[in-house]
Amino acid sequence: MRLSIVPANTNFDFVGRRRLAYPLSALLIILSIGAFFTQGLNFGIDFRGGILIEIKTEGPANVAELRSTVGGLGLGEVQVQEFGAPDDVLIRIQQQDGAESEQLQAINILKDALGDQVAEYRRTEFVGPTVGAELISSAIWAVVLAIGAILIYIWFRFEWQFGVGAVIALTHDVVTTIGLFAFTQLEFNLATVAAILTIAGYSINDTVVIYDRVREELRRYKKLDMPALLNLAANRTLSRTFMTSVTTLIALIALAVFGGTIIRDFALAMIWGVIIGTYSSVFVAVPVLLALNLSRQSLSAGLDESEQVEAPEDDVPDTPSDK
Amino acid sequence: MVNYPRWAIVTTVVIALLGLIYAAPNFFPLADEAVETSGLLPSKRMNLGLDLQGGSSLLLSVGVDTAIRETLESVESTVRRELRQRGARVGYSGLRVEGKAVAFTLRNATDSDTARDRLRNIEDGFDLDIADDVNFRLSMSEDAERARRQSAVEQSIEIVRRRVDETGVAEPVIQQQGDSRILVQLPGIKDPERIKRLLGQTAKLNFHMLDETVSIQEAESGTLPAGSMLLYGPEEEGRIPYVVRRTVEVGGDRLVDAQPTFQDGQPIVSFRFDAAGGRRFGELTSQNVGRRLAIVLDREVVSAPRIQTAINGGSGIITGRFTPQEVTELSILLRAGALPAPLTVLEERTVGPGLGADSIEAGKIASIIGLAAVVVFIVISYGLFGLMAAIALLFNLSLIVALLSVLQATLTLPGIAGIVLTIGMAVDANVLILERIKEETRNGRTPISAVDAGYRRALTTIIDSNLTTLIAAILLFQFGTGPIKGFAVTLSIGIITSMFTALMLTRLFVVVWLRRRRPQTLPI
Numbered sequence: 001m002r003l004s005i006v007p008a009n010t011n012f013d014f015v016g017r018r019r020l021a022y023p024l025s026a027l028l029i030i031l032s033i034g035a036f037f038t039q040g041l042n043f044g045i046d047f048r049g050g051i052l053i054e055i056k057t058e059g060p061a062n063v064a065e066l067r068s069t070v071g072g073l074g075l076g077e078v079q080v081q082e083f084g085a086p087d088d089v090l091i092r093i094q095q096q097d098g099a100e101s102e103q104l105q106a107i108n109i110l111k112d113a114l115g116d117q118v119a120e121y122r123r124t125e126f127v128g129p130t131v132g133a134e135l136i137s138s139a140i141w142a143v144v145l146a147i148g149a150i151l152i153y154i155w156f157r158f159e160w161q162f163g164v165g166a167v168i169a170l171t172h173d174v175v176t177t178i179g180l181f182a183f184t185q186l187e188f189n190l191a192t193v194a195a196i197l198t199i200a201g202y203s204i205n206d207t208v209v210i211y212d213r214v215r216e217e218l219r220r221y222k223k224l225d226m227p228a229l230l231n232l233a234a235n236r237t238l239s240r241t242f243m244t245s246v247t248t249l250i251a252l253i254a255l256a257v258f259g260g261t262i263i264r265d266f267a268l269a270m271i272w273g274v275i276i277g278t279y280s281s282v283f284v285a286v287p288v289l290l291a292l293n294l295s296r297q298s299l300s301a302g303l304d305e306s307e308q309v310e311a312p313e314d315d316v317p318d319t320p321s322d323k
Numbered sequence: 324m325v326n327y328p329r330w331a332i333v334t335t336v337v338i339a340l341l342g343l344i345y346a347a348p349n350f351f352p353l354a355d356e357a358v359e360t361s362g363l364l365p366s367k368r369m370n371l372g373l374d375l376q377g378g379s380s381l382l383l384s385v386g387v388d389t390a391i392r393e394t395l396e397s398v399e400s401t402v403r404r405e406l407r408q409r410g411a412r413v414g415y416s417g418l419r420v421e422g423k424a425v426a427f428t429l430r431n432a433t434d435s436d437t438a439r440d441r442l443r444n445i446e447d448g449f450d451l452d453i454a455d456d457v458n459f460r461l462s463m464s465e466d467a468e469r470a471r472r473q474s475a476v477e478q479s480i481e482i483v484r485r486r487v488d489e490t491g492v493a494e495p496v497i498q499q500q501g502d503s504r505i506l507v508q509l510p511g512i513k514d515p516e517r518i519k520r521l522l523g524q525t526a527k528l529n530f531h532m533l534d535e536t537v538s539i540q541e542a543e544s545g546t547l548p549a550g551s552m553l554l555y556g557p558e559e560e561g562r563i564p565y566v567v568r569r570t571v572e573v574g575g576d577r578l579v580d581a582q583p584t585f586q587d588g589q590p591i592v593s594f595r596f597d598a599a600g601g602r603r604f605g606e607l608t609s610q611n612v613g614r615r616l617a618i619v620l621d622r623e624v625v626s627a628p629r630i631q632t633a634i635n636g637g638s639g640i641i642t643g644r645f646t647p648q649e650v651t652e653l654s655i656l657l658r659a660g661a662l663p664a665p666l667t668v669l670e671e672r673t674v675g676p677g678l679g680a681d682s683i684e685a686g687k688i689a690s691i692i693g694l695a696a697v698v699v700f701i702v703i704s705y706g707l708f709g710l711m712a713a714i715a716l717l718f719n720l721s722l723i724v725a726l727l728s729v730l731q732a733t734l735t736l737p738g739i740a741g742i743v744l745t746i747g748m749a750v751d752a753n754v755l756i757l758e759r760i761k762e763e764t765r766n767g768r769t770p771i772s773a774v775d776a777g778y779r780r781a782l783t784t785i786i787d788s789n790l791t792t793l794i795a796a797i798l799l800f801q802f803g804t805g806p807i808k809g810f811a812v813t814l815s816i817g818i819i820t821s822m823f824t825a826l827m828l829t830r831l832f833v834v835v836w837l838r839r840r841r842p843q844t845l846p847i
Contacts, residue, residue, distance in 0.1 A: 004704070046805075056677065100384075100667045104519065107671075111516075121513065122678035124379075126671040131382065135804060142802035146795040153791055191737055194799065194810045198744065201795040205748075205788040209755065212784040240758040243704065244751040247697050251747030254693030255740060260685030263740055270744065 006239040014234045014282050015227040015290060021283035025172055032179020039182045044189030045125060047139075049095035049132035051107055054123035055114065060086040066117070073113055075106050084261035088122070100128040139193040146197055147174075150204050154211075161292040162211045166204055169285035173203040173277050180272050191266045199273030202248070206241060206281040213237045214289065218296055226290055234286045245278045325775045327834045335827040339718050342820075345725035369727045372735035372809060373508055375683050377676035379515035383483070383505040383522065383666045390475035390664040391468060395420045398445060398461060400569060402427065403550065405441040413438050418549075424462035425449075432456040475663045476503055483507060483666070485659035486521050504669070515673055517652075525621050525665050526656035528575030530604070533615040533627055534566040542566045554617070556624045560644055565624045567617045572607050573600055581657035583650040584640075590650040592641045594657060601637025609633035620653075672805075686739035693743050694720070701750055705757050707846045711832040712753035715824040719749050722820040723813065732816075735809030745817030752789070752825030756781040761847050770845045774833060778826075785822065793818045 045052050055061075066089060067080040076094045083090040093110065096102040103126055111121075127135070147170065155163040177196055181188050213233040221229060249271060256267035345365045373380050399420055406413040406427075414430030415438075429438055435456040442451060442459070448467025452460040463471075480497055483505060487495045496508040507522070509515065534551040542553050543564060550570070556563035577600025584593050596604055608616075608630050617627045618641055625643045645653070698716065701709040723742060727734055760777030768776060796818060799811035 054678070100669060101523075104523075104668055104671075108516065120675050120677050121673070122675045124515075124671065124673040126668070128667075128669045130384070131670045138802055138804055139807070142799055142807065145802060146798040149794045149798055150791050153794055157787055190804065190806045191810075194737060194803070194807045197795055197799055197807075198810075198814070201792040202748070204791045204795075205751070208788045208791055209784050212787055216780070236762065237758075239761075240751075240754050243701075243754045243758070244748070247700060247750040247754070248744070248747030250696045250700060251693040251743050254696060255689045255743045257689075258685060258692055259689035259740070259743070260682055260736075262682065263685070263689075263736060266737070266740055 004239075006242050010235045010238050011231075012235055012238070013231055015230050015287045017283060018287035018290075021287070025280070025284055028176050028179070029172065032176050032182065035179050035182035039185065041178070041182055041188040042185045044187045044192075045092065045095075045127045045132075046189040047132055047136050049103075049127050049129045051093040051103060051110070052123065052125040053091045053093075053107075053110065053121065054083060055089050055091065055118045056120040056122055057087050057089060057117055058119045061089045063089060066091070066114075069113055069117075070110065073109055075109065087119075088261075095129060095132075100130070103128055135190065139190065143174075143193065143197060143200075147200060150200070154204070154208065158211060158215065159294070161289055161294040162215075164292055165285050165288045166207050166211070168288050169207050169280040170200055170203050172280045172284055173199055173273060176276050177269060177273055181269070186265050186268070191263075192269060195266050195269040195273065198270060199277060202274060203277035203280060206244070206277055207285040209240065210234055210237050210281055210286060214286070214294075222296070226294065230286050230289060234282050238282070241278060241282065245274055248274050325771055325778075325834055325837065327831060331827070332831060335831050338823065339722075339828055342718060342722035342725045345729055346721040349724050349728060365728070367728045367731065369724065370731055370733040371679075371683075372733045372738070373510060373672070373679075374674050374736045375679050375686075375734065376510055377513070377674050377679035378508065378510040379512040379518070379671065379673040380509070381507045381515065381519065381522070381668055382500070382670040383479075383507060384669050385476050385479045385503045385505060385666060386664040387472040387475050387503045388664075391423070391463070391471055392420070393663075394471055395423070395425055395463065398449065399425045401445060402442065402461070405444075406438065408441070411437075413441070421460075423468065424460050426458070426460045429457040429459065472503060476505070478663045479666065480505055482660050482662050483522060486655060487518065489655045489659055490518060490521065492518075505666070511676070512673070513675055515671065519668060519671075521652060521655060522666050523668070524656060525662045526575070526653075526659075527621055527661040528578070528657060529571045529619045530573040530607070531567045531570065531617045531619055532572060532607075532611060533617050534568050535615065537566055539564050539566065554619060554622060554624050557644070563624075565617055565627055567619065567624065572616075573604050575657065575661050577601075577603070578657055581654040583647070583654045586640065586642065589642065590645045590647045591643075592645075592650055592653050592657065593638065594641065595638040598637070601635075604637065604639070605633060605635040609635075682736050682739075686736065686743075690739065690743055690746070693746050697746055697750060701753070705847060707836075708757050708760075708833070711829050711836075712750065712757070712825075714832070715753070715829040716746065716749055718828055719817075719820050719824040720746070722823070723816050726816050726820065727813070732812050733809065734813070735806065737806040737810035738813040741810045741813030741817060745814065745821060748792075749817065749821035749824065752781075752785045752821060753829055755784055755788075756825065756829070757847065760845065764845050764847060770842050771837060773845060774837060778830060782826070785825065789818050789822050 061082065063080055063082055067078070070078050070080055070091055075096065078094070079090075079092040081090050082088065091110070093106060096106050107124065107126060150170075151163055151167055154166050174196055177199055180186075181192065210233060213236060214230060217229055217233045221232075224232070252267050252271045252274065256264055256271065259267060345367075348366050349368050399418060402425060403418060406415050413434045415427045416430065418427040419425070429435060432455075435453065438459065439451070439453065442461065445461060448464050448470070449461045450464055452462065454460070476499055480499060484495075484497050487497065487507065487509070492509045492512060494510055496506070498506050500506045509518065512518065534548060537546065537548060537551075542551075547553060547566070551566050551568050554565050554567045556565065573596070577596045578594050579597045581592055581594040584591060612630050612632060615627050615629050618625045625641060628642070641653075694716070698713040701712050703709070705712065720742070723745065726732075756777050759781045760773050763773035763776045764770070793815060796811050796815040799807055800815060803811055
């Protein structure tokens with residue numbers, strides 16, 4: 001018996017569900033923006049500058065004692081937390097006043113104070129004030145340019161409605177992912193930016209597959225009304241949408257569970273992104289085409305004759321009821 | 324799409340096999356030495372990033388502004404020397420460095436031509452402006468400034484390399500990044516503090532004469548003779564002030580060797596000059612017996628011994644309140660030479676060997692489990708076709724590893740995440756095709772026609788969706804830094820290889836199967 005997550009002839013009314021999906025998405029976006037402005041993001045040292053040291057201790061670490069040792073060094077705000085294992089501790093120190101040399105001084109003070117409590121220095125990261133600012137700007141540039149280039153590509157390959165629809169879905173996914181980070185206070189660092197960009201890529205990928213199908217069905221069925229046609233395209237690609245999401249999620253869950261502590265936040269962000277990206281492709285990107293007044297006329301220029309001849313006019317599906 | 328010309332079959336098979344061959348060294352690292360060195364089989368392996376193999380990465384900034392200022396100061400002292408030539412002194416006042424220029428005013432306008440003549444020999448790249456015959460201004464040209472910056476960075480890289488080599492780190496990577504930065508990667512280093520200390524010093528050693536014409540009190544209250552400066556001794560000795568002549572009598576660039584040693588139980592550094600330096604040092608000491616010499620390291624007076632007798636052997640010693648470790652480091656620094664400008668550590672990332680090994684292990688486990696789960700899932704979902712896609716997925720992974728090895732791209736922890744993600748997404752192209760074939764079969768097509776339509780119709784979608792992701796990955800690579808870059812590399816490679824495996828390799832399997840079996844129905 002073959003596993004089949006999505007039955008062969010699904011006939012789900014995605015377009016009709018927009019009355020539920022739109023308010024839900026709006027709520028998510030409002031919550032995300034709210035969390036972003038009230039809680040803010042928990043920026044890692046990549047962006048904020050500062051020092052991060054991961055140590056392994058002999059036997060289980062006494063985090064409280066370490067905290068008071070490190071806290072008493074006069075290095076400003078200090079965070080000490082267990083990291084993945086009882087003998088693994090992460091110490092974060094805020095950026096010190098002054099230039100880079102002060103920061104390096106702080107690392108030395110810290111290492112001296114920790115002394116023989118440390119069995120192994122697993123990681124030492126230091127990002128100075130100059131680089132922190134640059135990393136922020138280069139990350140923002142990477143995001144803006146990547147999204148911009150994707151849009152231009154879609155614009156070029158499809159009609160403008162598809163481009164705009166894809167942006168809306170994409171923005172939806174990126175905003176809610178940032179919202180998730182604000183809400184959970186998971187650390188926001190360079191790896192997170194990579195995760196967000198991959199989510200953007202994944203979301204666009206998912207949307208493009210469905211849009212491709214919308215375009216194809218538009219050429220094939222001349223008389224079907226728009227909501228029915230959009231539903232048809234979404235349903236016919238639904239099985240693929242699910243399969244790909246599931247395989248990607250399987251790989252990501254493996255990464256989150258077995259990939260080690262450092263990669264976990266990245267994998268978690270991606271898992272969220274795949275779920276939200278899949279949701280937005282069918283429930284946001286598809287119905288939004290209707291609101292953008294997508295019509296056959298706008299496509300007629302790119303009509304492919306051979307496709308038309310081949311299209312069997314008699315397999316017009318049952319029209320999903322939207323009325 | 325069912326037609327698969329012979330040349331395409333051959334190309335596909337060759338690429339797939341090359342993938343296996345080039346990936347092999349990563350999985351069988353202890354293959355026969357003789358084979359490995361014979362060059363018959365590839366032996367390149369993936370480069371592991373420092374986050375995986377352990378080590379330290381330092382981003383240094385070269386203080387190019389200091390190098391520029393020093394160039395200007397040296398022009399200033401050349402000007403002073405030229406105008407004060409014995410027997411033909413030219414009166415001037417207000418000699419100073421002003422912005423990117425050296426300026427002074429002549430006392431007599433009649434000296435204008437003489438002064439202009441003497442300044443003719445000043446380094447290239449300076450433009451001379453004369454206003455009212457007396458206001459001279461030598462400005463550094465933009466080209467000269469740019470050249471000086473670049474040469475400061477290049478010299479710094481050279482000195483950094485020498486200093487790092489002195490510490491015995493294996494295979495360090497030292498390269499310029501951007502305009503004025505140096506990236507230093509030190510594999511296997513557990514504690515970079517010593518190297519940071521070595522790189523943090525300019526180590527400019529100069530021999531000056533002390534100016535004994537004024538007392539320290541006078542100098543500190545501001546009556547410093549032109550051509551002299553106030554410098555201090557080391558912190559540990561209470562920052563003793565010295566009045567030192569600006570002129571460098573012998574520079575540290577004349578040193579050919581420096582070694583740590585002991586004298587009366589005290590750690591000291593003994594050094595040797597090259598021929599010209601030795602001669603100059605001999606002249607200096609014989610002319611100034613009884614006076615005090617200042618040994619100045621990075622604008623700090625290390626010691627100021629009184630010259631007892633002429634030193635003609637071309638060697639000498641530096642004493643001071645040193646620890647044995649300091650003496651060793653100072654010797655390394657003097658041997659490697661001075662940095663043209665101070666270096667600042669902007670960013671440091673050090674990963675201990677334990678964490679690196681753990682990360683590799685975790686990455687392996689995550690990849691294997693992720694791969695196994697995905698394989699099981701697609702085989703359950705698509706049966707025989709799923710199995711073909713799964714086999715193609717294994718080829719896909721070997722192609723990724725092969726490309727990373729051949730391109731000598733660096734595999735980082737985020738890179739492993741990129742590979743695991745590719746495993747999940749690589750299936751997408753296959754899923755698109757298989758779903759389409761399923762659909763076409765349901766529409767009543769024959770197996771061959773369904774497969775043909777499935778591939779043909781999925782093609783544009785696959786290209787559109789993969790290109791959009793590839794665009795994002797390439798931009799990530801271009802504009803991203805650190806972990807983002809490592810991730811983008813494997814993601815881009817993964818997209819390309821997964822398009823190949825879906826459109827060429829799986830299709831080959833399917834086509835061969837169709838031709839052999841000529842099935843009446845598709846097992847999908």
